[in-house]
Amino acid sequence: MKSNLLRPFALRRTVAITAAAVCAAAVHSTTWAAVWTGGGADNEYSTAANWDDNLSPSGADNSTQDINGAFTVERSVDSTSGRTFIKGGATMNIIGGSHDDQRSGANIFNFLGDSSAGMVNQSGGEYRIGHGLRVGVGGAPDGAYNLTGGSLDIYRGSNSKIESDNPGGRPSLEVGDTTGSGLFEISGGSLQTRAGVHIGPTGVFSVVGSTPTGISIGPSGSGDGSWIQHGMLKAAIDAGGVTPIFIDDFDDAGGVVGEFKSGSLLDLSFDGVAPFAGTWTLMEIENTDIVDGGLALSDVTASGWNFSIDNSGANGLLTATYGVPEPASTMILVMAALATGPRRRV
Structure with a gap:
């Protein structure tokens, strides 16, 4: 039978890992840069699969969405992000929806x-x-x-x-x-x-x-x-x-x-x-x-x-x-x- 003396240590370790993960996620959610790959089934800005981190820009208040290359990107579905870079021959077409780059x-x-x-x-x-x-x-x-x-x-x-x-x-x-x-x-x-x-x-x-x-x-x-x-x-x-x-x-x-x-x-x-x-x-x-x-x-x-x-x-x-x-x-x-x-x- 395992000693209960190990449980406080295990609990502290679990709490520490969880806190570190939350902290890392918080840092990631406020500072990350996502790069457009166009890997999704469409060219919609809000589609998670079109970004290298596979995360939708929506809700990523302080992210930087980097579109760098000969891509054509469409914004027609409501989206929220931190900011957007468009370069390398990229084109972004905004045809509808409500979009907020709010950083x-x-x-x-x-x-x-x-x-x-x-x-x-x-x-x-x-x-x-x-x-x-x-x-x-x-x-x-x-x-x-x-x-x-x-x-x-x-x-x-x-x-x-x-x-x-x-x-x-x-x-x-x-x-x-x-x-x-x-x-x-x-x-x-x-x-x-x-x-x-x-x-x-x-x-x-x-x-x-x-x-x-x-x-x-x-x-x-x-x-x-x-x-x-x-x-x-x-x-x-x-x-x-x-x-x-x-x-x-x-x-x-x-x-x-x-x-x-x-x-x-x-x-x-x-x-x-x-x-x-x-x-x-x-x-x-x-x-x-x-x-x-x-x-x-x-x-x-x-x-x-x-x-x-x-x-x-x-x-x-x-x-x-x-x-x-x-x-x-x-x-x-x-x-x-x-x-x-x-x-x-x-």
Whole structure:
């Protein structure tokens, strides 16, 4: 018969092992990184068999889901994770469902293109990011986010650190770097952020037409929005005009920042319609002025376009105007063309 003297030791050992296992599981649940393999029967983000740890992202609040390679991943079923990296030629299509990448903290980002290409195409659903989103930032990347429907809510900035190049604080959305390229294009759906937007020298922020239901920088939380641009802002006018970008002043104290740095470009065009005369608001910044450090039209913007920054009212405004040439000017151009055309031999 076994001695009962061994039982306390065995019990203590069992308890110790159980506690260690729980502790290890807790560490795993808060810090692990899962790598996409695509080993499941579908390409759905929430399918456990598609990840190397064979665990569903749902409930993995602080995990990092790494999609690195020439994969096409679909998010259509509700999912919750910590953050998502998309690189190595990967594409993620968001077509429906409610998705929350909810990890937060200093220097926490979703990377879209990081030293290699990555793309997100969102046509539906709700996508919430609880930290920052970097598109085409870091080590010669190429990143693109195409928002055609649904909603994107970057509901935290990475933190409120003030940076020398961004007096509005570290941004919620960064597009482009000094190498590679970054594109954020919205042609439908809505964008909302907690903090600001930073467009790097290789970055492009594009608004196509009037279909987007809202582009709101700063209202998702208790902070101000901001806009710091080195690269390019594109706006394409459709029959209904264009949806303006609104930079939010949370407490109406005028603390927001809107600045076009030297070398910033504005690209203007029409989308799906013949050119027609008009003036459209492209950006409105609440309770403060827009600082123009050298915004200029791009080389590919057609003649007839111009822009204006108006700080005369309570809110700073960036507007674009297209003017159809006057009849007299048109006649002069026609006559000049005829004069320089081929002459008929007598």
